[in-house]
Amino acid sequence: MPELPEVEVTRLGFASRIEGATIMASAWGKPLRWPLGCDPQVLVGCQITHVGRRGKYLLIHMDRGLLLVHLGMSGSLRFADVLPAPGPHDHFTLHTSRGHLRLHDPRRFGAVVFADGLDDDIARKLLGKLGVEPLSEDFTSPAFVARMRELRAPIKQALLAGEVVVGVGNIYACEALFLAGIRPTTPARAVGPRRLARLHAVIRAVLTQAVAAGGSTLRDFSGPDGNAGHFQTQASVYGREGQPCVQCGKSVRRLLQGQRSTYYCAVCQAR
DNA sequence: ATTCTCACCTGCGGGC
DNA sequence: TGCCCGCAGGTGAGAA
Numbered sequence: 001m002p003e004l005p006e007v008e009v010t011r012l013g014f015a016s017r018i019e020g021a022t023i024m025a026s027a028w029g030k031p032l033r034w035p036l037g038c039d040p041q042v043l044v045g046c047q048i049t050h051v052g053r054r055g056k057y058l059l060i061h062m063d064r065g066l067l068l069v070h071l072g073m074s075g076s077l078r079f080a081d082v083l084p085a086p087g088p089h090d091h092f093t094l095h096t097s098r099g100h101l102r103l104h105d106p107r108r109f110g111a112v113v114f115a116d117g118l119d120d121d122i123a124r125k126l127l128g129k130l131g132v133e134p135l136s137e138d139f140t141s142p143a144f145v146a147r148m149r150e151l152r153a154p155i156k157q158a159l160l161a162g163e164v165v166v167g168v169g170n171i172y173a174c175e176a177l178f179l180a181g182i183r184p185t186t187p188a189r190a191v192g193p194r195r196l197a198r199l200h201a202v203i204r205a206v207l208t209q210a211v212a213a214g215g216s217t218l219r220d221f222s223g224p225d226g227n228a229g230h231f232q233t234q235a236s237v238y239g240r241e242g243q244p245c246v247q248c249g250k251s252v253r254r255l256l257q258g259q260r261s262t263y264y265c266a267v268c269q270a271r
Numbered sequence: 272a273t274t275c276t277c278a279c280c281t282g283c284g285g286g287c
Numbered sequence: 288t289g290c291c292c293g294c295a296g297g298t299g300a301g302a303a
Contacts, residue, residue: 002296002297003296003297006296033297033298033299056296056297056298070297070298071296071297072296072297072298073295073296073297073298074295074296075296107295109297109298110297125299126299160297160298161298162297162298169296169297170295170296170297171296172296215296216296217296218295218296219295219296220295220296221296260295260297261294261295
């Protein structure tokens with residue numbers, strides 16, 4: 001599920017409410033993608049100071065160390081004063097003095113990992129190669145164009161790789177390429193600079209709109225208050241194979257790139 | 272170094 | 288009704 005907008009919607013929904021809370025206990029279900037990396041007792045008594053985000057990782061900073069939370073494909077976080085007893089897919093609950101934070105993740109591709117700090121080994125391993133934040137000032141058009149022009153990979157896969165810009169997953173990569181009029185299979189370096197500049201602008205715009213719409217809910221995702229996102233209803237191509245292109249009316253196509261579905265319009269994205 | 276494939280895990284919808 | 292297949296928002300590991 002969660003690409004940058006969904007993670008950001010999650011963060012915005014509970015960050016200010018949990019900051020300042022003291023952790024009382026944690027509860028665990030089935031194993032997630034990676035082990036916590038410390039004794040769960042280490043968390044008890046820690047005070048949460050700030051909730052940030054890097055790419056698709058939530059960073060729960062504490063007075064001692066931080067938690068890196070990833071939602072994988074099917075994860076969602078819920079934060080509430082009162083939560084029901086954990087269900088079979090609730091694999092982590094953080095009980096704090098300000099409420100209870102719970103990770104629901106049927107597929108368990110998500111993770112909760114403890115790190116001493118952002119420069120410790122595990123944090124660097126997970127965050128070290130990530131590209132620029134697309135909603136930050138550092139995401140500039142000239143730098144983006146220059147970096148993309150170095151890459152042989154098909155442009156969609158260059159976006160998904162996250163080494164140039166983070167947070168753009170399968171939905172938003174398809175949408176951004178459609179809005180920029182770029183064929184997803186074109187090698188990044190073969191896309192003209194003006195189209196790349198357009199892509200830069202459109203990535204910002206589409207992610208911003210998606211955050212405003214509460215993210216996309218295909219099946220699992222909900223924000224920390226339990227509300228579904230509705231950006232998926234605004235999608236131009238994603239999930240619309242065989243349906244008419246919103247611009248030209250021709251049938252939206254689907255193809256596979258690196259085992260992932262790509263949706264595009266062969267007319268509007270001619271090259 | 273790159274680039275590609277596999278693997279992780281569960282659930283759902285479609286076709287037979 | 289029920290089974291089997293394909294598909295799903297991510298990404299690290301290992302092979303080629």
